[in-house]
Amino acid sequence: MSTQALSGLKVVEWSEFVSGPYCGKLLADLGAEVIKVEKPGSGDKSRSYGPFPQKIPHPEKSGLFLYLNTNKLGVTLNVKSTTGAEIFKGLIKQADILIENKPPREVEELGFDYQSLKNLNPGLVMTSITPFGQAGPYRDYKSCDLISFHMSGMAFINPSDGVDDIENKAPLRGATLQADLVAGLNGAIATMSAIFARQITGLGQQVDLSEQEALASFMRRELGVVTVEGIGWTRLKGTQPGMASDIYQCSDGRIYLICFHDRTWEPWIEFMGNPDWATSELFADMASRRENWDAAKAMIEEWTKEHSVDEIVRTAEAMRIPCKPVNTAKEIVESELLEARDYFANVDHKQAGKVKFPGAPYKLSETPWRVEHPAPLLGEHNEKVYCDRLGYTKQDLVRMRAGEVI
Amino acid sequence: MQQLPLEGIRIVDFTAVWAGPHVTQWMAVMGAEVIKIESNLRPDMTRSFFSNVNTNLTMSAEYSGLNCGKKACTLNMTLPKARELVKELIKVSDIVTENFGGSVMDRWELGYSDLKKIKPDIIMYSGSGFGRTGPYKEFPAYAGIVEAFGGLCSLNGYPGGEPLPMATFGYADITSAEHGAFAILAALHHRSKTGEGQYVDLSMTEVVSCLLYEQIMDYTMNDRVQGLQGNWNSTMAPHSCYRCQGDDEWVAIAVSNDEEWKAFCYTIGNPEWTMDERFRDGLNRLKNQEELDRLIEEWTKNHTHYEVMEVLQKAGVMAGPTLKVAEVVQDRHLGERGFFIDVGHPDVGTVRFPRLPWRLSEGPQGNYEQPPRLGEHNDYVFAELLHLSKEEMARLQEEQVIF
């Protein structure tokens, strides 16, 4: 089997739920060896989170867990026990990377803060992914997807459009888990950067990643406008500066259409059969269109309501006007596009059976992304890791299990 | 006045020695009317077990400890007439119990099939060392034999030492008896729903195997034969018994996790042990437990076993004195719970016996009447239950049927 881009990298993932595990998954799917450390018993919180087949909760059948933990080795370990701490350090000594998303205070109390671990393994890259980072007044505050999303400033300007009297609606968290996923993604990039730094210096370092910042940095242009122009954003941005973008009702669904700029506006009104209103002064150039965009939208929608999503999308695209139907998960899973791109991964899991889930969003021509093994069963690789790697005997395993160490 | 659970249930009890009488002991205490069938030819063996004060076949400890609250009548079962008489008694009973060394009941034509004819819904209990079927069904058995054969002895002893007999008289007897009592109650439950009786065949050997499930599963799973562990445990350390101050005083201590270990070390004033390479964590403690036991004993030696329990338990560490028999009787906890009851006895005044090991929240705690003397209830049984006239009874005594 062809080697993968990150083959040979040894990663310990001491993380729960989404942020840390997504970071670990990105590395594992490209060939890094990721040893996932879960607490004995319930294991990773995402095992309890679902979705579950037939809605029957089962620790080995959580869709979220199955997706986020492909290609990892799974061990159980109670790092709070003395033996557990020993073993944890044993793993760290052999690792290039540690990914953790635990409360900073807890990490310090356990003596697993970077200063301590680097003494064990100076080459270690320790990536800490937490809601508010390793320093600052909120450091020890609790958070979750909802809180992070709102504290990043993104919720306040969401949704951008399509809601009447938005002022009376609460700011909106986006689709679930986005905050955690973004944090994990950022972690993966930062981690790889630190690995490169290590190639020069031979030394590892700590990556201190704050989920709040990871999200806030998505608003760089909104923030930029604030810092540079001193403009505060209103809840309802409507047409975004520099780009008009809207959802339109069609006879059989919705489309998202961008026809604001001259180069799309001209063909679009032609497509609509150059109705009189469209050729009026009001919409002559971008500046005037911006002034009267709400009017334009209303008129456009009157027309789109008369036509089907399909006919509009097909013709619009032929005219290179950006336009797509507004899909649900169902349509995207079944879309010819992802079919043609061979995007979805089908994995056969011992307990969950055949599962279909998102593959890699990128294709590397030489070092493929692949699912070599599905998400681990809880503690599936205890023997492989503890006996083969760290030299404990099977009898030790039995004792450690009885002590609820593993 | 509230009833005992089994009031109204009558048992014809042929059991003798330990295993059998212990079955009916539970039933009697719970309110069943247990009628022991003995005779001067064959009194319950335990009546005659040598004893300093054993005057009249009543007061041996063995006998008294297992026959509270029962009734006793004397029938010479070697005679056909006696067997007829017993059948009458069985007709008005619910349960028949026996634990003969072989198929005596069959020879007496009192086997289950016979009894069913007399009383269709009868419940019959047979307790034996190896079961009433199979190659050893005729073999006599004592607890020690069954414990040896069942593998219990091979697990009783000091690490590296030899298999040893179990401590107390008839460990297998009593654990079997209790399984038997439970089975009978289950059969009763079924009868009260369906009206059907049945036959209960208990093998002490099989009871022992149930008790050794762990070693057996380890063998069936891993072909491993576990050896002697003494006071040690495969997963906990420290986990042993330590000498204390005073003459032959001992205390048992067990530490199951790091928190308890920390508490233990601080309590006995050796906090540094929590850092000690050898004892830092559970695995190392197990590997170095001989040394560990030695060090711990140096501490326990300076305290009485009760002191050790008090200080360690207050710190949340498992510990308990190794109680001597006398200490069990005097233990303040058992005392406060009233584990021992005083049974008045016509021959030696009050005697202190352990109750059965439970409390029921409602109602009387059980029937702990004094153990019956040989034939003490002949009148009750023959006159009241079987309606024999004075004359008939006299004649039967003549004929040594009632004997």
Add this chain to the structure above:
Amino acid sequence: MTMQALSGLKVVEWCEFISGPYCGKLLADLGAEVIKIERPGLGDKARSHGPFPQDIPHPEKSGTFLYLNTNKLGVTLNVRSTTGAEIFKQLVKQADILVENNPPREVEELGFNYESLKKLNPRLVMTSITPFGQTGPYRDYKSCDLISFHVSGMAYINPSCGVDDIEQKPPLRGSENQSGLVAGLSGAIATMSAIFASHATGLGQHVDISEQEALANVMRITLGTYALEDVAWTRYRPVPLSEIYHCNDGLVYMVLDQDKTWLSWVEAMGNPEWAMSELFQDQVSRRENRDAGKMLIEEWTKEHTVDEVVRAAEARRIPCKAVNTVKESFSSELLADRGYFVEVDHTAAGKFQYPGAPCKLSLTPWRVERPAPLLGQHNEDVFCGRLGYTRQDLVTMRAQGAI
């Protein structure tokens, strides 16, 4: 399928490890419906205990758990969460019996003590099995097999003989986990008794089982002897010539306490001179000279194989068997012939031989209808099927850590 003795009894088992689960198993194996409640995640402590096939720990492959939980329905429930407590109460409302072995203080804190639960379900029989019972100064003390064995007094007199300078050796815990099993067994009997009481009164009650007492009860004879005759038992306490004898290829246990057996054994040895001397003429003298007697007997047995000795003894109806390991007892023709061991096929653990019925009921069979449950295997059956929650509720409750 034939009806079982306890079919129709609804039991909720809120227990861990050995004592409570064995009580539940006794009920379940005879047909009671036992819903076992385990904490989410790790589940029953026994799941972590082993033995495990190939010594690879796996929560679904622990021999201890597999054996102790046959025939039960398994659900996960965090009774400390409000939703969990809610569900627990609903289960108790529908139950005839609640078996629990949690620390009394914890049970009270959770508001699940008998006084509270009986308000929900007056018919409920609640059986609490704890190290020291529900009352008394040690009530809240921690204990385990080792501690219970020692505080019961059993350890002090164990072993009974066969060890040189026993005074130098610590008292001995018997084979592992006996305390829990005996306590669970006592619990099962007491529970059934309470069920009978409820037949009459229509009311349930609280059964308070103390592990310490359950074990001490096994010593009732020993205790009786003390109570009655003030014989304080020493650690060295041989039964006259009833012990383990060395043969040239192993050990046997032989009982020679009766004149009859003694004489026939002397004959078996070919009437050696020494046996005729008055040193061994009666029980009392044989007791006094047991050391000499044992030595001389062993001179003979050491010349023979275990087989020869056992056959010679049994030919004369002298109780005698080889001292076996579980391997030998497992492979013995006896248990094979009785069809004692049952093969159980478990989805995760696979096929293994388990110890079977402790006793055979002729009409209402003991049987393994289903293997031990996977952790939370029956959440849907019980919570949705019985309590009417939706699957979506299950998903929510799981995410909240309630199940």
Add this chain to the structure above:
Amino acid sequence: MQKLPLEGIRITDFCHVWAGPHVTQWLAVMGAEVIKIESNLHPDLTRSFFAGDKTLTPGLNQSVDFAVLNYGKKCCTINMTLPKGRELAKEIMRVSDIVTENFGGAVMDRWGLGYSDLQKLKPDIIMYSGSGFGRTGPYKELPAYAPIVDAFAGLFSLNGCLGSEPCPFGVGGWTDLVAAQHGAFAILAALHHRSNTGEGQYIDLSMTEVASSFLPDAIMDYTMNDRVQGAQGNRDNAMAPHGCYRCQGDDEWIAIAVSSDEEWKAFCDAIGNPEWTTDERFRDGLNRWKNQEELDRLIQEWTKTYSHHEAMEILQRAGVMAGPSLKAEEVVQDSHLREREFFIDIEHPEMGTVRLARLPWKLSDSPQGNYNHAPSLGEHNDYVFKELLNMSDEKIAQLQEEQVIL
């Protein structure tokens, strides 16, 4: 002086607008030398984006959009429409490690600069192509903007108030940035592989697939249970309360999430309604979840009497997850972010001091990154043509003549 992780790595960057420049933005900050190829014919679109009302016709170097996505990069101007321009660009690629592009179609191929061409030029080159639907498959030639992809991938169908119609995502170009970060990670992985084996490769990233990767639970729920999830608003399928509540003051909001009975008790005590813990409707998680409308109403009565920061302090002290829904300007002023120095001031020759958001992590031992101001158009022509390609002033002058350098 310590080096940045990617120092010594050179990137020829054809990216423009948002998705592309964000990829190289991360690499630039980490120390890679990113050379943007633009021209006065085709300046990066964002240079001309309208930003706020400050000025309707800003200079090409004064756009906020451009400033916040291109700092730390270099820029030279080459007229790629001319064969000579393409030859010139090849010279730069020959001394580069990575080539990045995110054109609307197969522009690079048409220019004879596809991966196969570049491989001939430099065998170990790493080429990155970012596109809306991938460089293969039925839509490979379609133009795409983030919202088009979001609509198509199903993100909008999950964004919106409970039961509402699908809403466009608040932050501009959400998927642009998510995709860009996946791209940056893939590039780093490819670099890692190259440093092990000397092999380069081609990276084909599809924004649609990125968006799908970011909807794991929605997609798994469909593949497992055929269930199509809709917008959940601020709600969670397990936690309740889990919402965003109006606070005292103008349009102030706070997000609150309660994940366990302990937290619920703490919450009720903290807001002075201990009796709620025994209230039939809210006693346990399941009931809270079922009665959350009522619950939200009641909670808002409390939050209304506090500012969002007050509410956060009260609840977080009690160990309850809570955070204000920050406005963009509040993010800039946030005490925590400030203490963590999330914002840095950059001196910009034409815009003066510009306050920008850092990348969302801190490396413990590396300097915090290259945050030089975004380049003016052609600012680095001299550096590129003189220093890098050692061209004479004459040659350069001549190329300017020929409008190759333009």
